[in-house]
Amino acid sequence: MAEALATKHTQNQLRTINDALAEGRFVSVRKLLHSLQPSDVALLLESSPTKTRDELWELMDSDYHSDVIEELSEEVRNGIISKMMPSMVVDALEEMDTDDLAETLSTLPDEVLQDILQSMDTQDRHRAEQALAYGEDTAGFIMNTDTITLRADVSVDVVLRYIRLKGELPENTDTLYVVNRTDNLMGLIPIVRLLTADTDQTIQEVMVDEAEAIPVDMPEREVASLFERYNWLSAPVVDDKGRLVGRITIDDVVDIIREDAEHSMMSMAGLDDEEDTFAPVLQSTKRRSVWLGVNLITALMAAAVSDMFEATLSQLAVLAILNTIVPSMGGVAGNQTLTLVIRGMALGHVNQDNSRYLISKELAIGFFNGVIWAVLIATVIALWKQDYMLGVIIAFAMMMNMVAAALSGATLPLIMKKLKIDPALAGSVILTTITDVVGIFAFLGTATLFLL
Amino acid sequence: MAEALATKHTQNQLRTINDALAEGRFVSVRKLLHSLQPSDVALLLESSPTKTRDELWELMDSDYHSDVIEELSEEVRNGIISKMMPSMVVDALEEMDTDDLAETLSTLPDEVLQDILQSMDTQDRHRAEQALAYGEDTAGFIMNTDTITLRADVSVDVVLRYIRLKGELPENTDTLYVVNRTDNLMGLIPIVRLLTADTDQTIQEVMVDEAEAIPVDMPEREVASLFERYNWLSAPVVDDKGRLVGRITIDDVVDIIREDAEHSMMSMAGLDDEEDTFAPVLQSTKRRSVWLGVNLITALMAAAVSDMFEATLSQLAVLAILNTIVPSMGGVAGNQTLTLVIRGMALGHVNQDNSRYLISKELAIGFFNGVIWAVLIATVIALWKQDYMLGVIIAFAMMMNMVAAALSGATLPLIMKKLKIDPALAGSVILTTITDVVGIFAFLGTATLFLL
Incomplete structure (x- = not known):
């Protein structure tokens, strides 16, 4: 024993199975599947397109179903269970611990859950109802009842x-x-x-x-x-x-x-945190469209702000060219603050007592950032466009937007938490809207005042 | 016993300490600190501005130092150790398990480490050298040697x-x-x-x-x-x-x-994953400036692309107003794909065998996204600006950019992994550069061809 084996070994096994499946050697696939640990089979299924997933599931002996289902992530598990015969599901569920049973049942779509409950005998149904007695995502939900x-x-x-x-x-x-x-x-x-x-x-x-x-x-x-x-x-x-x-x-x-x-990262990109990497195309398209739709509205809002300055833009095309720089820098700086505060909140470092200090600290960073990048961009623009006034104007807008970015990045998560909205989900889009609007307004507004 | 206590209790304790400190009741602070668990003291220190942190540390009995140091996150720990007398650090290190000792020593700045090693006697130094014998971030580094x-x-x-x-x-x-x-x-x-x-x-x-x-x-x-x-x-x-x-x-x-x-989320915002929420202002400003500098270069690149179309922009200000919509949507869609692939790689779901499938799946989603948002934006623009040709042009640009976004979001992490670059760190900025350039080029280029 003590053979120092590792993930590499598992990856080779998974490749062998994929090759065997591609060549139609189903008996080998079956044998290989049954030689793997349940968590490795789960990894294989999660790493496969839905079609392959279904084929592999069909080839597996039903004795293994229960152990593998326990190890699967929510979305992949639901996809597989929804395609199984309810009576097969009931057999698989019988062997599970209470906590795994609760987890599996609670995330199922309602109609599938009803079908399964109806296929159960009284005893199993009672056990299922007990497992579901505690609210999802509570201690009661994840606990085991087999204490000594x-x-x-x-x-x-x-x-x-x-x-x-x-x-x-x-x-x-x-x-x-x-x-x-x-x-x-x-x-x-x-x-x-x-x-x-x-x-x-x-x-x-x-x-x-x-x-x-x-x-x-x-x-x-x-x-x-x-x-x-x-x-x-x-x-x-x-x-x-x-x-x-x-x-x-x-x-x-x-x-x-x-x-x-993981939740914060996935939410900040507008992805559900349980999203299956290999979910079907239409399902993924539909899910991601919500986020893209929200973003379209904010992009149109930014365009509407620019629209207010149409007269200015039509006289000075150079403003149109530089119009994206200030909002972009504000977005990046604001997102740094936002990410830091969201993580700090998740780790329990940020609370009521120190939030005021945190905001003033981020404002100070925003101010220094503003000075640094204002000077730099002013120099670049003055040299590139040979227009010192333009440099001064973009510097002023940069300064304004960096402070606005720091202020929104630090306060948004705190405000949203009070309103019981997940800051990771909506914080980033609201922040970008603010930095876009402030950035465009400060730049084109100042330009209109001083250049026309 | 069995009092169902929770984080709320801890938070109240922390507040009491903060209040006592603010009122200068140092004896109470000291007593309260010693009544807490080491991990709670660590949380308190991590939630405090550096000045408060130093005061609290001074008030704490040196017997507690070792246990608290073990629980601190890297950056906060290094800050505290750097300010301690080397002989005090040596005393605290003596009581640590090998794995905690290795972790603590390995992340210290070189000059601090040298000072500490020099203050140790031969036996302690030998133990420290053994703890550091295995490479950082390896099994040997995090293991304990006290096996039975x-x-x-x-x-x-x-x-x-x-x-x-x-x-x-x-x-x-x-x-x-x-x-x-x-x-x-x-x-x-x-x-x-x-x-x-x-x-x-x-x-x-x-x-x-x-x-x-x-x-x-x-x-x-x-x-x-x-x-x-x-x-x-x-x-x-x-x-x-x-x-x-x-x-x-x-x-x-x-x-x-x-x-x-957490690493991916922090990296994607250009933050070091160990960053201290309450790090001093100048230190934070300096760290974040690298990322902002990179972003400024990409923003200037996007501006340079717009600059190529200065003649077009000066004739049609409406293009300047709409110029940000297509790049923005491409950036969001591309970041969704990028985040999904980076997470899939971290979980081991994405490998050589299925990466081609993943790319084609994401391309298909990009295509559908392109169709949906192209039709929508075309309708909005045609109605808003009463210009059907403009609608068609922005639809075409949207379509192009959505496909480019999907392609870069899916392939960038795979390419970067082969080049041994962390995709979470640089992926997002390269992606945004691509979607900005493609978006602006497709929109202004097509407009120049058809509207002038």
Whole structure:
């Protein structure tokens, strides 16, 4: 063992499968698929066009479906489930843990979900309804319910014998929980503690009684940030009466941390954060068009501002040529501030107390940026166009726009957060509109005053 | 216990400290600081302006320094260490695990590192040099060396007694490793397995012998993606001869996953991914100016393209007014494709085999986008400016630019990856240059041909 293998190995396997599929060697494909780990099969499906995806799914034994579905990203998973027979889906769901079941069911389109629920027997339907009982994106939604609980008055020895008799613990169990008669969480015991403790001691004596529990309705992002901040591997989940209802393990949290961090980038480009890289063309076109439509409106607004200066532009074509420079620089500078503030908010660095300081700091940067680029652009334009007045005018506009960019970049996310709008989604487009309008207005307006 | 506490609680604590500091109640600040967890103190420091940061650090007992330094982000950490006396830094470093020591030392500015190494005694310096022996951002760099190793021929009972005698296991130990005489990794035993196994069995009989080991020189991003894909909690690290040299635990990997996911967003805005939200004004101004300078050059390039059509613009001011619409739409559409491809590459979905398919898919989306927005903009312009020919011309330019945007958005990251340039860093600016130039050229060029 200990063969140092890596992603390269996996990539070679995936290539072999693709080649076999292209050559129609379906028996080999089938064999190869079944030799892979579920997460590798998921990667293969996510890296394939939808047509290939469906072919591969057909070739796979239905025993593997459940494990692979668990590993797929939302959009790819929904695409596959929607094409499966409801009864096949029900079979696959039966083998899932509560948290994976909740995740899988909750994101399905409504009609597909109804079809599946109707194909279930009473027991399965009950389990599905339980999994869906907690709000999406809460601690209850991502928790597992297979906790091992102990009473405080038994001895370590008894617990050790109980575990050995049981023969197996639920996956990723690193902690046992101590509860009283009414299931209230009293403390917890890391498994390792059982190995080092004196076997005659009682659980009461060896348990950690100051551990923190997660309320079942805590948003999953807050859960993730607690795990990240305190380096937890698992944590108990309690209801509003302090009763233990489940546990959350780090492997579920890792996905949330990645999604959370990716979310801002995807949103800032107007892409849904779950977007499938290989989604069908028409579906992608339709999705992206919303964002392009919003941008068209802002571009037309900028054009309308220029339109107010038609007389100026028709007399001085050079203004038309230079008209894009100031808005462009403002957009870039503003987006730097915006990105920094959005990230700072996501990491919990930006709060009510320091936001005023942050705004003044960004304004100062905007001012210095303004001075630097105003001087530079004035020099370039004065030399290029041999017109010093034009240089002074563009410098003034640059100065104005850099300050406006810093101010909007720093305040927009804070304002939007108060209005409960996702700053990553709409911040960038509003910012660009502001820097376009201010930039054009400052440049063409000043030019109209001084050059005509 | 089990008080369901949360980030809100922490935020209140942080506010209390800020208030106490503002009112000069230093004794309270000191007391409050020492009552917090190290990661909360780190959050407080990261959320404070540099001046407040220094004051807080001064007030803190030096016993706490080591734990807090471990939790700080690179830039904030370096700022604080650079201002500390080298001998104080040495004291703080003494208590760190190898992986934290390596991380802390490796990012320090060279002169600070030299000062610190010179203040160390021989033993500490040897330890520091060992920590820095592996390349930054490799498995060896993030691993811990405090593994517990066993021989295959001993019985479970002996191991259990050994652990109980030892009384404590290294932090986050969930697995013990089985090695032979030459330290070659033979297998591993999850701690839980020791609790459920028959105590008379030998380690050989109960160990997992097909586990994967991470080569010591594997890049940390690859390590993170393995942990993420296979839901590992820890993994052994081996050298090129298969000898066990350490272990990596999930809590170290979580930070890498977040940094990795954030990296693209920060780079696309031209920000260093470690940038401190509260960095001093002049430092931030200087850093961001590189990106703004690059953007100024591209803005001037776009202006130079417009300049070629000065004669056209001076005859038809309406062209000047509409000149920004087509480049703007191309930039947005191209950035959507670019972002999607960069993310797909980061997740391992995009590879050599499917990149041709991806390009043709994005081209198809670009074509459809082109048709949709060409028709729409033509209608708007024809109605607004009462000029049908103008509508046709802008539609043609839009069509051209949308296809160019899709083509560059899909191919640029692939080309840049081959050239070993970070696509997130330079992709966006090159893309915008292309869509600006193509957009202006297509619009003003066609207008010159047909309207003059």
